[in-house]
Amino acid sequence: MLEHQTKSRQIVRIDEELCNGCGVCVSPCAEGAIQIISGKARVLHEELCDGAGFCLGVCPTGALSIEVREAVAFDEYAAEIEMEKWGKPYIEQTCHVCGQGEDSRILLPCRKAGASLWVCTRCLPVLIHG
Ligand code: SF4
Numbered sequence: 001m002l003e004h005q006t007k008s009r010q011i012v013r014i015d016e017e018l019c020n021g022c023g024v025c026v027s028p029c030a031e032g033a034i035q036i037i038s039g040k041a042r043v044l045h046e047e048l049c050d051g052a053g054f055c056l057g058v059c060p061t062g063a064l065s066i067e068v069r070e071a072v073a074f075d076e077y078a079a080e081i082e083m084e085k086w087g088k089p090y091i092e093q094t095c096h097v098c099g100q101g102e103d104s105r106i107l108l109p110c111r112k113a114g115a116s117l118w119v120c121t122r123c124l125p126v127l128i129h130g
Contacts, residue, residue, distance in 0.1 A: 010051030011071045014041050018063035025055040025064060028093070031079035032086055047075040048082055057109020097123035
């Protein structure tokens, strides 16, 4: 069957030893691929993870990374169905510098002093150049 065919592609990798089950990575995953099961983050089904890696920047323990391996191809339709099933609410993330949300600004994940933060593209140059 087509949905079980695999190919070499990017997909999220979760280090179980580093994961503390905090759940911070669940909301940034737009496809609903990551859930907390038995106290650990897990990719429910490979076809729900697009491998974009937006979850990486929010993990406080560095448990998330992207690897290239054989995996079931990303299925956008399946991801939409999963999101509806879980009734996952949209939670707007905000820039830690200006407080503007992702509805009005493009946000990027960043880390500072051990904290996972979001920064908008207007505030990013100030962080880089001071
Ligand atoms: S953010 Fe990191 S530590 Fe927290 S649940 Fe996700 S993978 Fe685990």
